[in-house]
Amino acid sequence: MDEDDFLQVIAQEVEADPQNLALREDFITLLLQRDPDRASRELAVFEASGGDPARSRLMRARIMAARLRSGGAMGPAVAAIPDAAAATEPSAVPHEPPAPAAASRAVPAPTNEDSGIGGPRASAGLWDAERPSVTLADVAGLAEVKQHLDATFLAPLRNPELAAAFGQRPGGSLLMYGPPGCGKTFIAKAIAGDLGASFIHVTLADLLSKWIGDSEKAIQSVFEDARAAAPCVIFFDEFDALGGRRASGGGGAHSMRMIVTQLLEELDGVASDNDGVYFLAATNRPWDIDPALRRPGRIDKTVVVLPPDAVARAAILQGELRGKPADGVDTIAVAAATEGFSGADITQVARVGLQQSMSASMSAGAIVPVTTQVLLSAAAAVTPSTGAWFEQVAPVLDYGTDDGTFEQLRAYRVKRGRR
Numbered sequence: 001m002d003e004d005d006f007l008q009v010i011a012q013e014v015e016a017d018p019q020n021l022a023l024r025e026d027f028i029t030l031l032l033q034r035d036p037d038r039a040s041r042e043l044a045v046f047e048a049s050g051g052d053p054a055r056s057r058l059m060r061a062r063i064m065a066a067r068l069r070s071g072g073a074m075g076p077a078v079a080a081i082p083d084a085a086a087a088t089e090p091s092a093v094p095h096e097p098p099a100p101a102a103a104s105r106a107v108p109a110p111t112n113e114d115s116g117i118g119g120p121r122a123s124a125g126l127w128d129a130e131r132p133s134v135t136l137a138d139v140a141g142l143a144e145v146k147q148h149l150d151a152t153f154l155a156p157l158r159n160p161e162l163a164a165a166f167g168q169r170p171g172g173s174l175l176m177y178g179p180p181g182c183g184k185t186f187i188a189k190a191i192a193g194d195l196g197a198s199f200i201h202v203t204l205a206d207l208l209s210k211w212i213g214d215s216e217k218a219i220q221s222v223f224e225d226a227r228a229a230a231p232c233v234i235f236f237d238e239f240d241a242l243g244g245r246r247a248s249g250g251g252g253a254h255s256m257r258m259i260v261t262q263l264l265e266e267l268d269g270v271a272s273d274n275d276g277v278y279f280l281a282a283t284n285r286p287w288d289i290d291p292a293l294r295r296p297g298r299i300d301k302t303v304v305v306l307p308p309d310a311v312a313r314a315a316i317l318q319g320e321l322r323g324k325p326a327d328g329v330d331t332i333a334v335a336a337a338t339e340g341f342s343g344a345d346i347t348q349v350a351r352v353g354l355q356q357s358m359s360a361s362m363s364a365g366a367i368v369p370v371t372t373q374v375l376l377s378a379a380a381a382v383t384p385s386t387g388a389w390f391e392q393v394a395p396v397l398d399y400g401t402d403d404g405t406f407e408q409l410r411a412y413r414v415k416r417g418r419r
Helices: 003-016 021-034 036-048 053-070 143-158 160-165 184-195 214-228 251-268 310-321 331-336 343-364 372-381 386-399 407-415
Strands: 172-177 198-202 232-236 277-283 302-304
Touching: 003 021, 021 036, 021 053, 021 386, 036 053, 143 160, 143 172, 143 184, 143 302, 172 184, 184 198, 184 232, 184 277, 198 214, 214 232, 214 251, 214 277, 302 407, 310 331, 310 343, 331 372, 343 372, 386 407
Parallel strands: 172 277, 172 302, 198 232, 232 277
Antiparallel strands: none
């Protein structure tokens, strides 16, 4: 099945289940590279159907980045809502909640000059660094991910004297990739906690601006503030939308080239010393990252963050049910029935179960606790959101050039009987 056929299949599924906001968001993500205008129309439907505002802002910024990269006119990021979309009712099943907003989010006072498309303009002291209290010990399960992180990234950083003896400088960079909703943001915070470092969380919406040069200034200010707060972890989310491949084209494409060029300059420490600055990036589409960003000495270490294992799934369920009316729920049994679910999918299973039990309690006039069977039924009704991502990555693994980025992912597929 080629990409056009795959998009057509997803479009039919969206049409058949218009209230499935998670599926519609996946469809918008697929459309970004092929048809930003249609992605914009689908985003309008997503918003009219009660989609999460934070996710909407992020997708709007990604649509603008896709238009810039293709050299097309920026225009408004969201088209007018079609009549059919206006009649769409909000979904009864909410989509994955957005990652907790870091204290680092850019929040300068708005001005008339800053209104319109794009994020706030860069200014001095824009980024506040937080101190995460979580560490990798707080990440349940994912033993292989943590082992890989320790061996390739953290171990040298925990032994600075030994690293210095071998000419290694304090700092480093890492790209995390994998299906959406599997905990990449939480792991980034945990790495900062392990290193005893400050943490600056950056999203595409924080950087993009309609003003020429403002995005480059924002990137520069991120690194300046991180150097001042060193040791500090800079975490760039949705990195493929910002660090995508540079291409020839019109003025929009030129703007994206300048953004990537500024990022390259900061990573290389051309103007300043990056000692004590750790750069982490997360993406669902590692094959779209500009090769210049991936060369040795820049973002040359990778780790795949795949759907949580059984231990992690049980821990997520326990966390969601803690303090709620639950009648001896067998989280191990529910975890076994949710193989391949993302962390966000597991959270959704718990929420659906809690909603059903709340409705039953309202009808009965007394508390009806959540049971194992209720959660198993909820799990059976939830389609894992990771399936679309594995469909996307399959052609890359089968036909693309691999510089070692997908080694862990190939091992994961072999372990599960896929080739």
